Amino acid sequence: MAGVPDISLSDGSRIPQVGLGVLRVDDGEVGGVVESAIALGYRHIDTAAGYGNEGGVGRGLKASGYDSGPARRSLWLTTKLRDSEQGYDSALRAFDRQIGLLGTDYVDMYMIHWPTPFDWRADQVWKAFTRLRDEGRVRTLGVCNFLPEHLERLHAQTGEYPAVDQIELHPTWQQRDVTDFCRRKGIAVEAYSPIARGADLDAGDGVITAIAAAHGVSPAQVILRWHVENGTIVIPKSVHADRQRENLDLFGFSLSQAEHAAIDGLDGPTRAGHDPMTYAYA
Numbered sequence: 001m002a003g004v005p006d007i008s009l010s011d012g013s014r015i016p017q018v019g020l021g022v023l024r025v026d027d028g029e030v031g032g033v034v035e036s037a038i039a040l041g042y043r044h045i046d047t048a049a050g051y052g053n054e055g056g057v058g059r060g061l062k063a064s065g066y067d068s069g070p071a072r073r074s075l076w077l078t079t080k081l082r083d084s085e086q087g088y089d090s091a092l093r094a095f096d097r098q099i100g101l102l103g104t105d106y107v108d109m110y111m112i113h114w115p116t117p118f119d120w121r122a123d124q125v126w127k128a129f130t131r132l133r134d135e136g137r138v139r140t141l142g143v144c145n146f147l148p149e150h151l152e153r154l155h156a157q158t159g160e161y162p163a164v165d166q167i168e169l170h171p172t173w174q175q176r177d178v179t180d181f182c183r184r185k186g187i188a189v190e191a192y193s194p195i196a197r198g199a200d201l202d203a204g205d206g207v208i209t210a211i212a213a214a215h216g217v218s219p220a221q222v223i224l225r226w227h228v229e230n231g232t233i234v235i236p237k238s239v240h241a242d243r244q245r246e247n248l249d250l251f252g253f254s255l256s257q258a259e260h261a262a263i264d265g266l267d268g269p270t271r272a273g274h275d276p277m278t279y280a281y282a
């Protein structure tokens with residue numbers, strides 16, 4: 001299987017373009033899921049305080065020998081701050097707890113999970129995040145679910161754009177206004193729910209499955225390859241080793257311009273997750 005390329009970020013870091021998401025994987029189960037992914041070649045894990053499984057992720061890293069030393073430095077680990085812990089002191093306290101659970105000296109990326117524009121504290125959080133970055137405990141600062149107005153608001157208050165915006169992105173929810181803004185500002189786009197939690201695998205009345213058949217690959221591989229060719233970072237979640245392997249095996253085929261146009265044409269008005277204007281993830 002060909003290797004996963006890195007994407008260069010505005011802060012000089014390099015993030016593996018394909019990672020493993022672990023939302024809705026129990027703390028007791030996630031260690032084995034992480035071990036399986038690392039054994040298959042994943043070098044990028046995406047978790048969050050809100051997933052309640054950072055301790056299990058830490059146990060998986062340790063069991064794989066990726067919790068310290070050169071192995072740890074070869075792996076990208078992302079976690080996120082709970083919305084209820086937004087604030088300067090509360091973010092610093094949260095980070096201490098999170099890194100203890102993860103059992104590692106630093107995280108590669110720490111993210112604001114939701115913008116909560118109705119209770120905006122991202123500027124305070126950013127001060128805590130930059131302190132953690134100065135201390136070398138966090139390498140890269142990111143946000144999730146930020147729309148252009150939230151990115152502008154943060155920039156006006158802090159003078160910085162995040163290096164990464166992790167947003168819901170898949171063929172039937174393409175958010176081109178957000179991705180265009182991010183690309184103009186040098187913010188890397190990371191797709192969560194990249195296959196719409198499975199709902200897009202048969203999108204477009206056979207469009208995806210026909211492309212998959214033409215290349216002898218699966219529908220998930222077609223969608224993930226489309227993201228990869230768009231320059232997007234992807235973090236598909238699977239607890240099954242065979243699907244983890246499939247979701248990493250994206251570099252032996254390419255899509256034609258016509259195939260890109262067909263997938264681009266599947267954009268629609270239905271999100272799989274929540275609305276960043278109104279949602280808070282306690």
Ligand SMILES: NC(=O)c1ccc[n+]([C@@H]2O[C@H](COP(=O)([O-])OP(=O)(O)OC[C@H]3O[C@@H](n4cnc5c(N)ncnc54)[C@H](OP(=O)(O)O)[C@@H]3O)[C@@H](O)[C@H]2O)c1
Pocket residue numbers: 020021022023024046047113144145166191192193194195196197198218220221235236237238239240243244246247273
């Ligand atoms: N920042 C945020 O607000 C936010 C929100 C949502 C998600 N995320 C992150 O993004 C990650 C991915 O998103 P997601 O978990 O919502 O959805 P997803 O990755 O689009 O889809 C995951 C679902 O698809 C199935 N699946 C995975 N690979 C497959 C394949 N090759 N063929 C068929 N089915 C497959 C999985 O089942 P099995 O596990 O049973 O294989 C699971 O039910 C999350 O785990 C999380 O890390 C972030």
